[in-house]
Amino acid sequence: METELARSWAMERPVTSPFARPNGIRGRLAGRIMLWTNPQHVVLDNLEVRPGDRVLEVGYGPGGLVRLLVERTDAALIQGIDPSPDMRDVATRVNRVAAGEGRVDLRVGTAERTGLPDQSVDHVVSVNNVAIWPDLEAGLQEFHRVVRPGGTVVIAWHGGTDPSRIARSLRLPKDKLDRIEHGLEKLFSQVTRRQSKNLDIFRSR
Numbered sequence: 147m148e149t150e151l152a153r154s155w156a157m158e159r160p161v162t163s164p165f166a167r168p169n170g171i172r173g174r175l176a177g178r179i180m181l182w183t184n185p186q187h188v189v190l191d192n193l194e195v196r197p198g199d200r201v202l203e204v205g206y207g208p209g210g211l212v213r214l215l216v217e218r219t220d221a222a223l224i225q226g227i228d229p230s231p232d233m234r235d236v237a238t239r240v241n242r243v244a245a246g247e248g249r250v251d252l253r254v255g256t257a258e259r260t261g262l263p264d265q266s267v268d269h270v271v272s273v274n275n276v277a278i279w280p281d282l283e284a285g286l287q288e289f290h291r292v293v294r295p296g297g298t299v300v301i302a303w304h305g306g307t308d309p310s311r312i313a314r315s316l317r318l319p320k321d322k323l324d325r326i327e328h329g330l331e332k333l334f335s336q337v338t339r340r341q342s343k344n345l346d347i348f349r350s351r
């Protein structure tokens with residue numbers, strides 16, 4: 147799975163950064179840095195979670211957005227899929243109370259293969275991992291399969307109107323952003339694209 151994951155549909159070279167493939171001590175350190183630095187509030191604002199909703203986060207990393215979902219929404223269940231067992235351990239620790247209560251369920255998996263049943267969640271969200279998936283279209287198909295009809299899919303990647311130095315270095319060129327948008331338009335009836343300060347955000351339903 148490691149070799150398979152190192153390929154990315156959007157990057158020229160294999161992806162080996164500990165932020166993209168968190169593993170071991172460097173991966174855990176990268177996880178801590180992501181927890182401190184990655185803006186997640188703006189993503190939450192794009193989700194509109196209602197009481198009782200079920201939310202799936204793909205590529206949860208150290209679990210910062212999961213924590214916000216726990217604290218700021220009345221979602222009944224927050225599920226997560228990430229290929230890194232180290233991130234699963236970190237994010238479960240960050241959200242240990244909600245995980246202990248069964249409100250948070252974080253597992254190992256990938257965007258292309260979440261392991262969830264068809265139409266089982268109200269929202270799917272992915273922050274800063276779409277460009278490192280091996281197969282964009284397979285991931286989008288999987289999101290479409292697991293979200294209920296009328297549910298929301300939010301995909302965000304580094305970019306935005308006033309990106310930080312890191313977001314600027316990782317932002318995608320127009321043809322790659324268009325490929326995400328067109329891929330979503332093949333599957334969903336409403337697709338919008340907007341920018342926050344540090345993110346390009348696609349919202350579909």
Ligand SMILES: C[S@@+](CC[C@H](N)C(=O)[O-])C[C@H]1O[C@@H](n2cnc3c(N)ncnc32)[C@H](O)[C@@H]1O
Pocket residue numbers: 151165166167168180181184204205206207208209210227228229230233255256257258272273274275278279280
């Ligand atoms: C840059 S981190 C972002 C973490 C978190 N979403 C955040 O914004 O802080 C990228 C995460 O995507 C995960 N990832 C890598 N390949 C993936 C894939 N094919 N499907 C889902 N997640 C993936 C990595 O393990 C890592 O935790």
